[in-house]
Amino acid sequence: MTHAVTVPVIILNDGVEIPALGFGTYKLNGSAGVESMVSAIRTGYRLLDSAFKYENEGAVGEAVRRSGVPREELLITSKVPGLRHRYDETLYTVEESLYRAGLEYYDFYLIHWPNPSQKLYVESWKALVEARRQGLVRSIGVCNFLPEHIQKLIDETGVAPSLNQVELHPYFPQQEQREWDRTHGIVTQSWSPIGRANEILSEPAVTSAAARLGKSAVQIVLRWHVQLGAIPIPKSSNPQRQAENLSVFDFELSEAEMNAITALGRPDGRRKDQHPAYYEEF
Numbered sequence: 100m101t102h103a104v105t106v107p108v109i110i111l112n113d114g115v116e117i118p119a120l121g122f123g124t125y126k127l128n129g130s131a132g133v134e135s136m137v138s139a140i141r142t143g144y145r146l147l148d149s150a151f152k153y154e155n156e157g158a159v160g161e162a163v164r165r166s167g168v169p170r171e172e173l174l175i176t177s178k179v180p181g182l183r184h185r186y187d188e189t190l191y192t193v194e195e196s197l198y199r200a201g202l203e204y205y206d207f208y209l210i211h212w213p214n215p216s217q218k219l220y221v222e223s224w225k226a227l228v229e230a231r232r233q234g235l236v237r238s239i240g241v242c243n244f245l246p247e248h249i250q251k252l253i254d255e256t257g258v259a260p261s262l263n264q265v266e267l268h269p270y271f272p273q274q275e276q277r278e279w280d281r282t283h284g285i286v287t288q289s290w291s292p293i294g295r296a297n298e299i300l301s302e303p304a305v306t307s308a309a310a311r312l313g314k315s316a317v318q319i320v321l322r323w324h325v326q327l328g329a330i331p332i333p334k335s336s337n338p339q340r341q342a343e344n345l346s347v348f349d350f351e352l353s354e355a356e357m358n359a360i361t362a363l364g365r366p367d368g369r370r371k372d373q374h375p376a377y378y379e380e381f
């Protein structure tokens with residue numbers, strides 16, 4: 100096995116430990132996807148983020164088996180799609196995800212989008228609480244939930260999510276949502292953490308820190324997430340870029356650099372206007 104980087108861990112509100120940086124798998128499918136994921140695991144990633152909707156749970160399970168790393172050292176995430184928010188549907192979808200992956204349990208299972216117009220996310224949450232009770236899942240969370248959605252889960256079930264995975268990058272730093280999550284004991288995870296490698300990477304606030312520290316622009320952005328206390332899950336199909344993205348634990352951004360990167364935020368900074376109050380996925 101190749102040299103593996105050690106990633107610090109964060110302890111969630113249910114006691115489950117999660118690495119401070121994970122690996123995104125959207126668009127990693129089939130045998131090429133398996134190869135990329137095996138490479139990521141051998142590089143040192145221990146947290147793999149997938150979803151029922153990505154249609155790659157089978158590839159994730161195959162990568163786990165081929166990686167040579169014991170299952171219990173890996174943390175695997177999947178997500179329930181909008182079409183399966185009814186109680187019985189969510190429960191059988193967790194089971195279906197496990198069959199697809201050939202795994203006995205998921206570490207994390209999240210509600211993918213709140214889809215507020217369906218008014219079913221609390222039902223889905225109750226099913227995830229039951230899936231956790233049955234041992235199908237170790238830790239349960241949400242994605243793309245606004246404070247009002249999470250508050251409703253807490254009010255109606257008494258169970259807070261461990262994680263809230265949201266769009267988060269320098270153009271959309273999510274200060275308010277991060278602060279809300281933090282004060283409610285919920286860890287924020289960052290999707291599209293490098294904005295799918297868009298023009299964020301040539302912003303002077305990023306490139307000047309990169310020059311000072313002798314790091315790449317992507318490493319600066321990922322380090323910014325880590326210092327915010329948000330867990331980035333960058334995706335890369337390329338082994339060199341996978342290693343680059345994981346190597347962000349041996350340097351530090353100054354407070355001024357952190358603030359300058361956060362100041363790149365824009366009110367409409369979402370990449371595709373996917374506001375969870377009205378954008379829905381099924």
Ligand code: NAP
Pocket residue numbers: 122123124125126148149211242243264265289290291292293294295296317332333334335336337340341343344
């Ligand atoms: P991302 O991780 O911000 O960016 C991925 C893109 O950046 C790919 O095109 C990749 O290309 C490129 N890239 C990666 N590392 C690079 C580097 N060091 N230098 C230059 N380019 C680099 O975007 P994302 O895939 O949208 O987000 C990450 C993960 O979040 C997803 O894979 C998925 O697991 C999750 N996600 C969740 C939701 C949700 O609703 N919950 C929504 C979107 C995404 P190569 O592959 O060629 O390296």
